[in-house]
Amino acid sequence: MDNLLHDLYRNFIxxxxxxxxxxxxGVTLKVTVFALLxxxxxxxxxxxVRSTFELNGQLKLLSLICKIYVTIIRGTPVVVQLLIIYFCVFAAVDISKTLVAIIAFGCNSAAYVSEIFRSGIxxxxxxxxxxxxxxxxxxxQTMFTIIMPQxxxxVIPTLGNEFISLLKETSVAGYIALQDLTKAGDIIRSRTFDAFIPLFTVAAIYLIMVLILTKMVAVLERRLRVSERR
Known part of the structure; x- marks a missing residue:
């Protein structure tokens, strides 16, 4: 017990x-929320755009561009996309690493969210x-007054699950030296040469956040089912 308290003191206090x-x-939550938006x-x-083409044949060119975008984003690792945006797209620009992460994870999430919305439509x-x-x-008018509300x-519960996935995906933001939650644990590890406590603490924090979000999604699903019965 004394050893544990000493290790906790050395790692955190x-x-x-x-x-x-x-x-x-704070950085992890900021990146997650704005990327989700x-x-x-x-x-x-x-x-x-894609559902309009599939339903009535309009916006063919835009639909093709969107389809290519979704295919590329969903077919490549998010960490590679993050590195490309930081080291290639914004290579010559003095830009906040947090903003780069928000853009990268936001663009990645858009591909998955679009499929969620499209399937809902x-x-x-x-x-x-x-x-x-x-x-x-x-x-x-039919699309936005009748179809979209339904x-x-x-898809709201599925969007909740996407929020959970996005939260965990942001753990790779340290690849561009952004000091997010995962990077914070690694920094402490490098100072104390103790990997167990800081990294397991980070894992526990992620787990707690995911459990909270999962509970919120479950409550939302129950309320939606109740409202459908009325």
């Missing part, structure tokens, strides 16, 4: 090393489109 964990946690906005637009019965058109709505309601 001595030299105020706990600040690495706190600041790293980018992913949801971009993913929604991509899904609208295409899951709506085609009779809903016909009902909207029979009421005199244009395709756009589709978004159906």
């Amino acid at each position: 001595e030299g105020n090393r706990y600040n690495y964990i706190l600041s790293g946690l 980018i992913g949801v906005i971009m993913g929604f637009l991509i899904a609208v 295409l899951s709506i019965d085609k009779g809903q489109f016909e009902a909207g058109r029979s009421l005199g709505f244009s395709y756009r 589709a978004i309601k159906n």
Whole structure:
């Protein structure tokens, strides 16, 4: 017990090393939240373009571009995308590493979110489109007043799971020397030469955050099911 307390003191209290964990946690949450916002906005637009082409044949060129984008992003590792954006795209620009990470993870998330939205849109019965058109709505009006509300309601739980996945994916941000939560644990390890306590602490923090988010998604799913029965 004394050894454990000594190790905890040496890893976190001595030299105020706990600040690495706190600041790293803040960076991780910031990157995750803003990347998710980018992913949801971009993913929604991509899904609208692709589903519009699949449903009525419009926006063919834009749909092709979006399809290529999704294929490339989903077919390459996120860490490689992060390195390309930092060392190639922004190589000659003085830019915040946090902003680079937000852009990289946001663009990556957009590809997956777009497929979530697209599947939600295409899951709506085609009779809903016909009902909207029979009421005199244009395709756009039918899409945004009848189809989208139902589709978004159906995919919200899946978007919650994407948020969880994105949170864990940001752990590779240290590849561009961004001091996120994972990097913070590694910095402490390099100071104390003790890998067990700092790295397991980081793992425990990720696990706690994931468990909290999983619980929130489960509660949201239950509420959506209840609302559907009314």
